């Protein structure tokens with residue numbers, strides 16, 4: 114034999130699935146320029162298999178056929194493999210910290226930009242808008258909320274959520290010191306809670322891929338929460354570099370509670386602003 118796999122040494126079903134994932138990722142990259150090579154391969158495999166199975170496809174190769182020939186399958190898949198569940202600002206103490214510490218720091222500038230990187234279906238953006246409105250500074254800012262998934266962005270732009278979920282967010286908002294009732298910002302229709310269009314006036318929802326796209330503005334506050342956790346270190350470091358280049362001097366960065374700047378090459382340029390809520394302040398510029 115001259116190289117290649119020995120036919121006698123047959124792969125296990127699990128090895129074949131790994132091979133199929135590899136081939137699929139190459140296909141997605143070649144066909145659509147989407148690079149998932151830095152995502153956790155184990156998580157990807159689990160999600161791809163679950164997605165294939167839920168569509169009656171027995172193997173990832175069958176799924177590959179759909180994805181390469183029918184682009185409409187791609188958005189369905191993106192929502193699944195990029196973890197589109199948005200825990201929003203689940204801890205009232207995080208919201209309270211935004212209200213009592215972050216907003217006062219931001220409003221020292223007459224105008225400021227905020228970037229929510231990996232905004233999923235938009236809940237973070239709307240809640241932040243409510244909070245800034247409460248504090249009387251919403252018209253002094255613009256929120257850029259970006260994600261790689263067009264499907265999520267479509268939902269974000271609509272701003273319609275389950276009334277039950279909104280009720281839950283309502284109590285988090287109240288507990289965090291909300292000045293009104295969250296329900297004043299939405300109306301209930303057809304079993305959906307629809308956020309007021311007025312709240313969207315300073316939010317820009319747009320597609321941006323953290324794995325391949327560059328910086329598009331400078332921001333006083335960047336939130337990149339619960340997205341970094343799904344990437345391997347080289348991609349996380351790329352994103353930290355992108356964030357560093359997009360954050361103003363003294364700007365603030367919030368990451369998720371399982372994420373940290375520690376051990377990243379950028380750690381030395383930041384001070385802890387609020388360690389409990391993983392908020393950092395940029396205090397240095399890379400030479």
Ligand SMILES: C[S@@+](CC[C@H](N)C(=O)[O-])C[C@H]1O[C@@H](n2cnc3c(N)ncnc32)[C@H](O)[C@@H]1O
Nearest residue numbers: 195199200201231233261322323324338339340
């Ligand atoms: C768990 S959600 C986090 C949502 C929100 N930030 C939060 O904490 O509730 C992760 C988000 O990262 C997005 N994402 C995954 N890969 C991405 C990429 N390469 N570029 C931009 N967004 C990405 C997913 O589409 C998903 O909306």
